[in-house]
Amino acid sequence: MNCKSCSKTLPTKRVELGFNHCVDCSETEAYGTIDIVYHKTGNTVEHVDKETASHVNKISRRSGFGSSLGKIKSGGGKEFSKKIEKGCSLSTIGSPQMFEKVGNDMITYFEIGGLEKAYEYLDKSYQNVRISSGQYATLKRLIENYSKIIN
Numbered sequence: 001m002n003c004k005s006c007s008k009t010l011p012t013k014r015v016e017l018g019f020n021h022c023v024d025c026s027e028t029e030a031y032g033t034i035d036i037v038y039h040k041t042g043n044t045v046e047h048v049d050k051e052t053a054s055h056v057n058k059i060s061r062r063s064g065f066g067s068s069l070g071k072i073k074s075g076g077g078k079e080f081s082k083k084i085e086k087g088c089s090l091s092t093i094g095s096p097q098m099f100e101k102v103g104n105d106m107i108t109y110f111e112i113g114g115l116e117k118a119y120e121y122l123d124k125s126y127q128n129v130r131i132s133s134g135q136y137a138t139l140k141r142l143i144e145n146y147s148k149i150i151n
Helices: 012-016 050-060 075-083 096-113 115-127 133-150
Strands: 031-037 043-049
Touching: 031 050, 043 050, 096 115, 096 133, 115 133
Parallel strands: none
Antiparallel strands: 031 043
C-alpha cells in the first residue's frame, strides 16, 4: 500500500495498524514521554504531547549536585524555600565556619538575654538551615552545660 499524500510505500506494520499515510505526511500530533522514577527499580514512562514532554524533561535535567535547571511551578518546594535565608548559600549549611558563627552568637544571646533567648536563636538558626541537625544537638548540649556552670 502507498501513502495517500506522497505515494511512498508504507511499511507493512503501519498498514496492519490501519494507517494510510506515511509518518512524514501524518497529521497526528507527535507524542513525547516523561520518565517517572518511583524507585531505582520501579520506573515508568508517561506519554504526553511533545511540547509538555520537552518542557518537563528540560526542567528535570540535573546538573552538578542535583540542582534543577528550571523551576517547577506547582506548590512542591515552597515550604523548604521559605526556610532558607535570603543570600544563604547551600555550601555554608553545616560548615565549620557557620557552626562557629552560630555558636558564638548563641553565647552572646545567652549572656544578654539568658537561656531562653539562646534557645530561640539556636532554633531559628536550625529552622533557617544554617546548621545541620547534628550541629544543632551539639550546640544545644553546649549551652545547657554552659548554663549549669554559670549558674
